[in-house]
Amino acid sequence: MSEKMLALLFRLYPPAFRERYLHEALLLCxxxxxxxxxxxxxxxxxxxxxxxxxxxxxxxxxxxYSIVAVRSQVPNTxxxxxxxxxxxxxxxxxxxxxxxxxxxxxxxxxVLILRTTALSPFESRAPSPIDSVMRRxxxxxxxxxxxxxPQKAAGDISAxxxxxxxxxxxxxxxxxxxxxxxxxxxxxxxxxxxxKLLASTFETTDT
Amino acid sequence: MPRRKxxxxxxxxxxxxxxxxxxxxxxxxxxxxxxxxxxGRMRLGPGTLYSSIQGLLEEGMIEETDGGPDPEVGHExxxxxxxxxxxxxxxxxxxxxxxxxxxxxxxxxxxxxKYV
Numbered sequence: 471m472s473e474k475m476l477a478l479l480f481r482l483y484p485p486a487f488r489e490r491y492l493h494e495a496l497l498l499c500x501x502x503x504x505x506x507x508x509x510x511x512x513x514x515x516x517x518x519x520x521x522x523x524x525x526x527x528x529x530x531x532x533x534x535y536s537i538v539a540v541r542s543q544v545p546n547t548x549x550x551x552x553x554x555x556x557x558x559x560x561x562x563x564x565x566x567x568x569x570x571x572x573x574x575x576x577x578x579x580x581v582l583i584l585r586t587t588a589l590s591p592f593e594s595r596a597p598s599p600i601d602s603v604m605r606r607x608x609x610x611x612x613x614x615x616x617x618x619x620p621q622k623a624a625g626d627i628s629a630x631x632x633x634x635x636x637x638x639x640x641x642x643x644x645x646x647x648x649x650x651x652x653x654x655x656x657x658x659x660x661x662x663x664x665x666k667l668l669a670s671t672f673e674t675t676d677t
Numbered sequence: 678m679p680r681r682k683x684x685x686x687x688x689x690x691x692x693x694x695x696x697x698x699x700x701x702x703x704x705x706x707x708x709x710x711x712x713x714x715x716x717g718r719m720r721l722g723p724g725t726l727y728s729s730i731q732g733l734l735e736e737g738m739i740e741e742t743d744g745g746p747d748p749e750v751g752h753e754x755x756x757x758x759x760x761x762x763x764x765x766x767x768x769x770x771x772x773x774x775x776x777x778x779x780x781x782x783x784x785x786x787x788x789x790x791k792y793v
Contacts, residue, residue, distance in 0.1 A: 494704050495723035501705040526724020533732050
């Protein structure tokens with residue numbers, strides 16, 4: 471691990487810690503590199519430094535926050551109100567630029583995800599339970615087939631199919647609400663067929 | 678509240694206090710001393726070492742001195758660290774606590790052999 475890389479990684483540590491110990495940490499790494507020669511020891515050194523770097527990160531922040539907390543608990547002895555500054559280091563322009571870039575990327579991703587997942591499924595998704603129930607309610611009721619003779623039943627079915635066709639074409643068209651305005655009216659041929667069916671059932675019951 | 682942060686005393690901090698018991702050392706010297714006294718089991722990297730040192734400095738357990746360059750490792754000026762009296766007390770208390778643990782382990786026959 472080069473010194474530049476270590477210095478870059480040290481930016482993840484608290485600013486006060488970095489300011490105080492970065493030089494010493496670099497010296498320590500330099501000393502270790504000088505003493506630990508050979509490929510295996512060098513690989514071990516890099517692994518050791520990487521693991522230690524990420525292991526020491528939470529502890530450094532914990533110490534930093536505890537120092538800040540202790541400082542904030544010190545009572546103000548002066549008669550005027552005072553403010554204590556936690557960070558004296560201002561934001562760098564590169565940090566601001568990076569922050570802007572991340573914000574814009576995050577916003578763009580959010581919009582993209584919203585478009586692909588939330589808006590497009592309205593056009594192609596399966597009908598909702600309410601839609602399917604409304605469709606079933608709008609279908610004209612067919613008379614039971616077993617009580618009729620085959621010729622009449624065939625005529626009834628053809629009549630009902632011809633009556634349903636405009637309704638079906640109407641149903642396939644996409645609608646926003648999924649509600650139908652009114653049930654389809656019964657055609658004269660279908661009414662006549664149902665009358666005949668009723669008459670035949672009454673005759674069978676009389677006999 | 679000196680005991681709040683170092684109670685219980687972390688293992689790395691205890692090893693640093695032990696390493697400074699004999700002489701003042703800089704960061705790399707502490708690392709080598711800890712490695713030696715633990716038979717190579719503990720090797721402190723810069724992250725753990727300096728965060729522990731910072732905690733010990735804040736609690737007043739060690740003090741910082743400017744000892745100049747170390748001819749063994751280079752010509753750069755280095756910060757040296759010294760064990761303070763409260764640090765020595767804390768190290769003694771921790772050693773006694775560990776000795777008590779050892780005694781209990783020996784009574785329970787968990788620990789056998791030639792241990793102190």
